[in-house]
Amino acid sequence: MNIARIALDVPLAGPFDYLATDITENDIGRRVVVPFGPRKLTGIVIDVASTSEYAPSKLKSVITLHHDMPPLPQDVLDTCRFCADYYQHPFGQVIFTGLPVRLRQTAAYHRPPGTHWQLTELGSNQLQGRISARAPTQQRLYATLQSGPLAVEQAQQVAANAPATLRQWAREGWVARCIPPMAEQFPLTPLPALNIEQQAAITAIQSQPGFAVTLLHGITGSGKTEVYLQLIAAELAAGRQVLVLIPEINLTPQLTVRFSARFPNRCIVSLHSALADGERADNWLTAQCGQADIVLGTRLAVFTPLPRLGMIIVDEEHDSSFKQQEGLRYSARDVAVFRARLRQIPVVLGSATPALETYHNAHTGRYRLAKLNKRAVDVAELPIVKTIDTRRLLLQDGLSDDMVNALNARLLAGEQSLVFINRRGFAPVLFCGECGWIAGCQRCSARLVVHLRERQLRCHLCGYEESVPSACPDCGNQDIRPLGVGTQRIEAALTERLPQARILRVDRDATRRKEAFNTMLANIHGGKVDILVGTQMLAKGHDFPNLSLVCVLNADSGLYSADFRATERLFSLLMQVSGRAGRAGIPGEVLIQTQFPDHPLLHALVAHDFDSYAKRLLEERRQAHFPPFLYQAVLRAEAQDLELAIAFLDQAKQFAHALNSPVDLFDPVPAALTRLAGWARAQLLVQHPSRAILQTLLRNWIPQLHTLNERQVRWIIDVDPLEV
Template sequence: MKPDDAVSYAQVAVLNGPAEPLHYRIPQLREPTARPGVRVLVPLGRREALGIVVDTTPTLPDPSLEKGLKDLAAVLDERPVLPEDLLRLCRWMATYYLHPLPAVLETALPPGLTAKPAIRYRLTDEGRRALLGSAAPSAGARALEEALAASGELGACELRDLPRGWKAHAHRLEEKGWIRKEFAWPSTQPTQKVIRIVQLVREPPPERLTRSRHLRGFVEVLLEAGGSCPLARIRARVPNVHYWVQKLTEEGFLRVQDREVLRESPLAQEMPPSAPASLTPEQDQVVRRVGEVLDSGGFHPLVLYGVTGSGKTEVYLALIERVLAAGRTALVLVPEIALSTQLEALFRSRFGSGLAVWHSGLSPGVRDDQWKKIVRGESPVVLGVRSAVFSPLPNLGLIVVDEEHDGSYKQEDRLRYHARDAAVMRARLVGVPVVLGSATPSLQSIHNWRLGRYELLRLEKRVEERPLPQVAVVDMRRHRGPFRVLSPELQEALRETLEQGYQAILFLNRRGFATFFLCRTCGYVLQCPHCAVSATYHQSSDRLQCHYCGWEAQIPGACPVCGKHALIPFGFGTERVEEEFKRSFPHVETVRIDRDAVSRPGQLVEHLNAFRSGKARVLIGTQMVAKGHDFPQVTLVGVINADTSLQVADFRSGETTVQLLLQVAGRAGRGDAPGRVLIQTYNPQHHAIQAAVHMDYLRFCEAELTSRQALQYPPFTRLARLLVTAPDPEAAKRVAGECAGTAEELKEAFAADDRPVALMGPAPAPIHKLKGRYRWNLYIKAWSHAHLQPFLEALMAWVAHRKLPRTVHVAVDRDPMSSL
């Protein structure tokens, strides 16, 4: 094709290619379908690569780019897989998080849409006639023509065996219209579920039905089903079904067709049916206010601060119904799969097949079908975890982020984005309201409310005027030996609760049986060989395990350092709590929910259903059970050790502790009976523990924000972490030092321009070795995004031009949630 035939140009983000988009010509025959958001195949070096069109222009930004410019090889979609607002969101995320745009786009798409398609060549009727007298120019060309003439089509396996020269000849044959290039997507085609439907066109004559009871039974099944029925259902009731289907189809009595079936999420909890609840005066006031915002249109962030049990979910449902009535769509984010299973049941009862669910616990086939429903506009409501922020909902009208404070919204590898912040930005780009709901809003959201950027709405009372639970502290400094796990006070409370016929939750945010094994002779602690952390002992498997990389090993018979047989376990996790409970209450059924006990989402749903139905009386778990769940029969919550999150070397540890304690405390007393909470701690006077005891979250926020402002920590400043990792400790240290040196030079230049920036480090990360890689942190702090963003861009530009060893990785973590 001549360059003059191209009428416009496409900017393409090439997946697994360069960090910046590349320009390609759009041939005239591709122009109608080459739009932003579609997938394309493009030439890249000696191969073809998959890419996403991010923009089209009639001219090039620089005419010199025309030289050597190549054409798009193929457009793979009739309509965009990423709508305009998602493309703009991905562009913002690439800039803000300093991550390559192609990698951001790949994160936004289901895996099935980012795999390179298999190519097939099919011989056309014109080609079949033309090849009879063709004289192929090379051995590869002859082999291609002979293979096509023999089979009519060639796939990847056959093409791989052809001699060199076939590719150029295939291109010539395609231009002549003698063959047609087709693309098969291996990861999406097999996941399509198709069922065979048998439809009754007209009934056989009565005398024929009278003669054959099998035929009569066959027709009766179809009539009972309304005239059409899946073949599998007929097969279960009628013998020799294939004989009757074939015979009656040939005679014109039946019609058989294959129909695609969209699979739904199978992970909803079993919830008792209930009619929509009447809104309380507080709920109604919130719904009215958000309704005013919806009617006025435009971007408007709102923080819904509602105590646990105040009915935030019912507010979400009422708002979504209002949005759907206006012909628009809604996106609801939750932090974890454990929470989505309960909301899925509630949302499904209200919205039926109009709900699409999105999270990694679904099988690839179900995820493909959920994506199809969203793209086709068949599901105006999407409920999902972090990655659901990329759902391609058309005509978006509302975004809800439930438990907006939760750290699970932050991805800690590759694209280190925060789904809450991405949701707020998407709402801004689309121009719609976003509701950030929580019983313990993040200090960032509280700060934005104080500055007037967000509007605060409150639900201060539980539904039906139920009281908040009574919270008491158990000072564990007074208990030793057998009471280290379950104090006498907690055991007595458990006994009373169970005798009254109610349920209890025991919470400890640490899994396993023993935290570590220590040698009493030399003090050595058994560690993971790939990470600088102690190995946790799991009694169920009688093995040591690393919770970071998955390494496992048997317990050595002797200390690997001194050789003495003096290894003993220390510390405890949920597995030990379960054992201690069963020792005191041997006849009480329990379920344990942590990553060890529920390795797949189906198990999680089974455990939650067992507890909700009353088959299990006590639920033992980590933070997976701490938030969002509504169990009306739970009247007691026991916090086994409230100090675990206080010991983390992070300026957010107090905030995280209070949020976790208040959230888990809120599981108690959500039914007719009042609730109580016992918090076991070695720091009873710590301000975070006291805030949980008095259940006064806003007072804690005021004190914590005052402290953060004095120390110049977020949300009063903007923070980023430069993470340098390498398998060689010296290489990691050296590159971290070089980055720090360049950062110091940039700091001086920015200071001269009245843009102050502070540097902290470089220093080894608290977990200095992780998955075989040594880690160094360099923190960069600035007063505003306007100062921090150009500083980071300049620093990463230096990194990009500095030829680092391939084994050394440098990543930016904007707004880090973890310092580990």
Template sequence: MPNTVSPPFVPYRIRVAVPAHVYDCFDYQISAEDYEQAKVGARVAVPFGSRNLIGVVMQKLTPDTPENPKFKLKPIQALLDDDAILDNKVLTLLTWAAQYYQFPIGEVMQSALPTLLRQGKPYDLLAHMWRLLDQHAEDKIKRSEKQQLAYKILKLHPAGTSENILNLAGIETATLKALEKKGICEAYLEQKDFSPQALSLAQMPLTANPDQKHAIQQVLKSLSSYHAYLLDGLTGSGKTEVYLQIMYEVLKQGKQVLVLVPEIGLTPQTISRFQSRFHCHIALLHSGLTDAKRLQAWQSAQMGKASIILGTRSAIYTPLHNLGLIILDEEHDLSFKQQEGFRYHARDVALYRAHLENCPIILGSATPSMESYALADQGKLTRLELNERAGTALLPKLHILDLKVGRKQHGFSQFLLDEMHRRLARKEQVLIFLNRRGYAPVLICESCAWQAKCPHCDANFTLHTQPYQHLHCHHCGTIHRMPDHCPQCHHTELKPIGMGTAKVEESLKELFPEFEVIRVDRDSTSRVGSWQKIYDRIQKSEPIILLGTQMLAKGHHFPYVSLVAILDIDSGLLSVDFRAPERTAQLIVQVAGRAGRGEKKGDVYLQTLRPEHPLLHTLVDGDYRQFARQTLKERQQALFPPYRYAALIRCESKSQEQNQQYLTEHAQQLRQISELNIDIWGPIPAPMERKAGRYQAHMVLFSQDRARLHYYLRAWWQNMLQHKPASMKLSLDIDPQELS
């Protein structure tokens, strides 16, 4: 009998993106049966080192795919999904984002999943339900504390709640089954209905003015193909009405609309506008939701039940059943740029997603970013202008108030106080803007000039008076009790210097005791629903004084505000960051845009010690577009973004010398391999050199060729990470928006 040679055993393999800070995917063994069932885009439980992780299947490998001899393949632990939960287009988008922002692919994949799915919870988390049958069963469960707890929680959910939500609350399934045997509760399966609602209008559209009509018609021409638009509309010019009329045509086709807003604070206002116009399912996606509600909204978007998906920046990665339009409102806003970890910019990712989905995208703003203006100049965005306010409203008039002359009270010019009195007496509303929360930014000893500084950062403590007097570092989060004497000379007279919103609130209540003062900042709106209550209060035609930080500047409609005052604009005029003038101009125009949106004429007062500053006069005598043209010309001459591409290396360690030495060595390597095609600035200490007890240094890379910059960065950055000391932290920020 002839000898026969058995073919070599080739295990079935899949390639998995695991949520670890490594840049590659990893291969795992899988049984033949599981290989058939596995879907690209589904989750899988895998061993990784000493940990068990939840990864995403990226590829099913064929037997002829060569193995990596460096690694011994481990078998997977379990397939978690019967079907892909991330579709091919979203996988392509996430893979592109990982490559472009040079961030580990597994961690990028995780950013697209709701928390419960990242934790390995079942996709049908919300389907297995429990409800009470007996509302008076206390006597039947006296001996079991577990059953009593389960009974109390079920009583809070008369319509029923999911088994997995109960498990997350600490209620075991065995306890629920014990109650079921006693006839106290029952299990049932919730019927999932992911069919979209029939679309109907709840409210008729407003009559569009000529500019709005032109913008609507232009976008409607390209509903079935990719086209990017910049909706450049003055504050109060009716950008939302343009969105709504275009959305209606998209929704009529049975397609979904993804709307991104910069912050959670804008979602109540935006969703109320959508709900008042359309009868359809709207899914909300933002960090203020519970894990269960976020998963529910994510599923309704993925399955196509939600016609409108409204969310903050991470919603750009949501899988959608039939995407027909993307809208990015307030596109200039810095909140669209993730500043930690995976540092993507939702605007740029949205443009790429629209290209993949072959659908139009609208970037809207009254103060577009310089990047968007440059893209419009290059023909990559079609610019649509709205040049007049909607209805009869007029643009507010800007006035400069020189703080060096005239009387002042509590930091307010007397002229401004008199104007505020006049508006409030006419039952109009006043908005005071100060971009500094807390009571005072400095606490100083009147005897020896000691200042309360954070022991971990190169920064002063901010004095807070609520809910009690304490010192708080806004950079590292350190909190200290308020000292009763100076630690240096033991003098007991410690004086707060400067103004935060809490101190201005105190002053306004003293100056205007007969009027309500409403403070809007992160401290006053931390409770769930607090911002919505404040917003509802502002919509009433009653004289009030609004005081707040940037939360008040972002696209809100306040119809009864006729006077806006910006108290401390000078800090933005003094920054060394080349983007500071742009940010300051945007802030002034956006805050100013809250005035005069109704029937009342609006006025805006800029309090400053630098009344001659050219930026202020450009905005007062011209407009934001004139400022933008001038700024772009200056950027082009200086070869700053958007006329060069940038990458920022942040280095953090226990020693500035270590930072400087490490970055200098690697800068020299990059100069050699890039053949001087990359301009390297630094390394230099960061603007805040010491933060949270560690030293920070920066190095900025510039190139006029984006592809070349990324090409040289890729291998060099991997080498930097591999050889860095264990105690050092490095991060790479592609297209940085801040140099801090």
């Protein structure tokens, strides 16, 4: 009897040994159902052995072996193993993080049947050797499948028993039902002419076969997407698949439309959390079976099985959305690089404002660098960036007269404008001038945001809501008022001051309904909107040809943060949103209201000089001993009482000291946001210039933390944290 080693979605190291009569090495990567305590759980077979360190009498048996999907390929399992080791997370939970919800359930998944049969990767590798030379019918059927997908109704023409043979092969994972790529309905349009820089970038990326990481550093509007498209075209022509990772769900529809227009005869699927569970599972299986040519997805798509994977593209690679902030705290960008190394394929990291870690790697020779310094449209120039010094100005609802006049001028010229403020709601604070009361969340260390239309106060962190009080709950003063501005307040102010303008607010509140964002984009491109009021949802990836003016409010808030990455994020955000202006033939202008017009960040922004500011920040980090010049991990703890969390971290620090590691250990401190959703939070920072030494400490330290058995404290390790 074989011993199947099973990975389970439980917070334990695993794997777990089970008796398995019919499971062989060919089933590694398949789903099974096993008993685990009083429950039945779905697991993944990761190894098959003949012996176990436990007596057979103590082992339970596998209940069910599912054949509803091909096995997870070895490169996906190896990628999950890397994440488990590097991010210090249970292997089973890593595997199940990458699976669609439907495939985490114990029931078999019945995918809507396709219209054709096709060979799987396993079938291409194994089936020929399994067919007897005395089975000419099977040989003929295999040869037919090698030439491409075989229609279900045509299978019987190959042999009368072909349907039964195909069903048997499907149970072995050698063939799968599929929907073939669409027949070409339109002649392919000729590829747009590339400028010299774009062509040089493509040549550089394609010049080195096998694994290589290339930073495609292009200014906003420089045509990075066109470079992606032509790289993808070359991969598809060679019979390979391409994985494209993007940071925002809202960027998926427009990219899908653009990719579909370029590749009308190819199968393109999306993978992101806004999809229904069934749709996501179908798209995932379409990719796993090799039917999808292009997979377009957010961070979780990095774990998608792709048998013909030829290239990975990470667009807006700097974006913090690629870092998971709960559960398995992985960086999809870094995992993409690891997976590309496993598959020996190229990976392209694209950005107008690369993360400093990526920028440093590109300028020290670890990554290759391809630059796009001019806009792709010949008549398009970078926008003129100006600052409005607000130190001596009286602002009305957060708007200066200069900004309103500029908006009115664009309105009269028939051009579009964007007013950017990265704060939704009406106002961030409800304040009593008599006693100083401020409306705060009962569950978080955060202030409640005023949503005036709904007459509600909302916490944007935990979702807590309450009605706006009619008087101060502390002193009874009825003259409580909102302070500061948000998107709703700006929308109301502009409606009053520019009544003839068609104003559209684009933020998370306005796009909650399904398809709301797509409808808004259609109205913007259709010329039905004069002024956009929006958050960072509009800051990246969007191309509005008629948008000539960008107005930035409340930019100074990013300069106050104690986070050493705050200015990097602010510069990136401002540069991205500035790049929305003047992308076609209309000259663009950017106005930034600030009380710090002489700040180096704004000087670099006015000059469109990312390189000098990035080098300045890198030098500051070198002197301060911050990443990328060392590596960090944070042990985060949560408890109902802050003292419990701190006490847990104190014990953890003592364990770390006992290991005699040369890493730097800092004292436990409350987190910047000390309370979130009712939990008090604290953290302990460890760091060292050597990644290997830090990883050695973590491997020896984490098992000891499990011995503390402090049930009142939740804890997790965050490797390469973005928030310290």
